Amino acid sequence: xxxxxxxxxxxxxxxxxxxxxxxxxxxxxxxxxxxxxxxxxxxxxxxxxxxxxxxxxxxxxxxxxxxxxxxxxxxxxxxxxxxxxxxxxxxxxxxxxxxxxxxxxxxxxxxxxxxxxxxxxxxxxxxxxxxxxxxxxxxxxxxxxxxxxxxxxxxxxxxxxxxxxxxxxxxxxxxxxxxxxxxxxxxxxxxxxxxxxxxxxxxxxxxxxxxxxxxxxxxxxxxxxxxxxx
Numbered sequence: 064x065x066x067x068x069x070x071x072x073x074x075x076x077x078x079x080x081x082x083x084x085x086x087x088x089x090x091x092x093x094x095x096x097x098x099x100x101x102x103x104x105x106x107x108x109x110x111x112x113x114x115x116x117x118x119x120x121x122x123x124x125x126x127x128x129x130x131x132x133x134x135x136x137x138x139x140x141x142x143x144x145x146x147x148x149x150x151x152x153x154x155x156x157x158x159x160x161x162x163x164x165x166x167x168x169x170x171x172x173x174x175x176x177x178x179x180x181x182x183x184x185x186x187x188x189x190x191x192x193x194x195x196x197x198x199x200x201x202x203x204x205x206x207x208x209x210x211x212x213x214x215x216x217x218x219x220x221x222x223x224x225x226x227x228x229x230x231x232x233x234x235x236x237x238x239x240x241x242x243x244x245x246x247x248x249x250x251x252x253x254x255x256x257x258x259x260x261x262x263x264x265x266x267x268x269x270x271x272x273x274x275x276x277x278x279x280x281x282x283x284x285x286x287x288x289x290x291x292x293x
Contacts, residue, residue: 162260203256
């Protein structure tokens with residue numbers, strides 16, 4: 064028997080961009096800060112540019128997944144975002160809700176970083192998954208240690224030399240027990256401790272350099288992750 068239960072994740076934040084720029088980022092610009100969503104068969108049930116957007120997907124047996132963005136202009140070219148993610152989780156409700164709500168804070172933080180540092184730049188998005196061996200309770204800690212960011216606080220500058228990846232010079236822009244964000248002058252690196260939610264540790268690279276190559280990026284980081292979890 065499946066345990067179909069509705070959920071609602073509500074998040075309020077201020078973003079360093081006008082409602083028009085945030086609208087652009089959450090509609091066509093998702094690869095720059097989250098992941099590509101252009102393949103989703105969603106229906107825009109509300110589309111009032113640039114203040115109110117509701118995207119919804121419906122499935123069998125009452126299943127649905129819905130994202131709502133309400134944007135309000137603030138002084139200084141900023142916007143207030145009221146974000147509501149609602150829907151139904153079919154299985155492992157508690158684990159899925161915990162994972163989704165914690166991811167929300169990280170994704171919306173990353174949206175703010177994108178708007179502040181890279182808004183409008185073309186992006187090359189790469190998604191890399193760690194081996195299944197990363198699904199242990201200490202999986203994410205092992206990655207942070209291997210990278211040398213296990214004790215780096217949010218806001219601290221880092222100079223990393225990673226085997227097969229090369230030099231990363233920048234800032235830890237996000238850090239907690241489940242997620243780490245690194246920002247350099249031309250890229251954002253996002254690390255996801257999904258071992259806490261029943262999945263392998265994952266990462267994404269958002270490359271704004273204009274000279275990146277996704278297969279090379281995937282190969283370099285994939286090799287690094289293989290060594291971490293060998």
